[in-house]
Amino acid sequence: MHFHVLTIFPEFFTAPFAVSLLKKAQEKNLVSCSAHNLRDYAAGPHRSTDDTPYGGGQGMVMTPGPIVNALETLYPQLGQPWRILLSPQGTPLSQRKVSELATKEALLLVCGRYEGIDERVRAFVDEEISVGDYILNGGEVAALVVIDAVVRLVPGVVGRKESVEEESFCDDLLEHPHYTRPEEFRGLSVPSVLLSGNHAEIARWRRRQALLRTHDRRPDLLARVHLSAEERQWLAEKSDE
Numbered sequence: 003m004h005f006h007v008l009t010i011f012p013e014f015f016t017a018p019f020a021v022s023l024l025k026k027a028q029e030k031n032l033v034s035c036s037a038h039n040l041r042d043y044a045a046g047p048h049r050s051t052d053d054t055p056y057g058g059g060q061g062m063v064m065t066p067g068p069i070v071n072a073l074e075t076l077y078p079q080l081g082q083p084w085r086i087l088l089s090p091q092g093t094p095l096s097q098r099k100v101s102e103l104a105t106k107e108a109l110l111l112v113c114g115r116y117e118g119i120d121e122r123v124r125a126f127v128d129e130e131i132s133v134g135d136y137i138l139n140g141g142e143v144a145a146l147v148v149i150d151a152v153v154r155l156v157p158g159v160v161g162r163k164e165s166v167e168e169e170s171f172c173d174d175l176l177e178h179p180h181y182t183r184p185e186e187f188r189g190l191s192v193p194s195v196l197l198s199g200n201h202a203e204i205a206r207w208r209r210r211q212a213l214l215r216t217h218d219r220r221p222d223l224l225a226r227v228h229l230s231a232e233e234r235q236w237l238a239e240k241s242d243e
């Protein structure tokens with residue numbers, strides 16, 4: 003998988019591309035990452051990438067020239083990457099969308115800044131993605147979110163076992179609580195079932211915890227989950243532990 007980003011802040015990506023999982027994935031040649039400077043595709047003595055909005059109003063708008071020039075130059079050079087515009091108006095990112103993107107050979111993530119991007123840029127990308135209903139300062143952090151989520155699904159990047167667990171996200175439940183040593187911490191004990199060695203009981207406890215927690219915190223997710231009679235009973239009781 004090749005990740006390409008088009009941005010006026012290529013330095014933004016230096017550390018994220020150079021540490022941790024992305025670093026290892028690149029060392030193993032499973033992934034490549036590069037940030038392309040939008041300013042390199044801007045004309046004029048100032049190489050400016052923004053302009054004042056037609057019709058008036060606050061702030062600046064990204065001008066279409068440099069972005070489309072960059073897209074038209076890079077698209078054939080980079081092996082026809084899937085072109086994504088990061089924008090608050092895009093399709094909300096989901097694990098389903100992440101899986102879909104993971105099937106692409108190469109992604110080109112276009113980051114906006116300022117108050118927005120000239121509407122005509124939309125005709126030159128394949129899709130538009132948002133990472134959630136809150137306001138960021140630009141598309142850079144959103145591009146990193148997409149890369150971070152997609153790279154986990156590239157075969158060989160994350161351990162086999164964990165990548166199978168990935169699919170259980172489609173189960174749409176929050177995870178059960180996790181514990182490690184010590185057995186007691188600041189007066190808080192590990193639930194005794196986890197020390198029992200009874201794997202069937204542990205699995206039941208975890209499933210119940212996951213259901214209760216999802217019911218409490220993310221009832222929207224629970225709506226899509228198929229529940230057994232016993233599981234419905236657990237939620238009806240809605241006790242703790």
Ligand code: 9D3
Nearest residue numbers: 088089090117132133134137138140141144
């Ligand atoms: C004042 C109107 N703003 C829209 C809510 C303008 C505006 C603010 C921030 C336009 C763009 C941005 C920068 N955001 C992104 O580029 C962005 C983003 C986001 O803000 N939230 C969630 N996902 C994304 S993807 C790109």
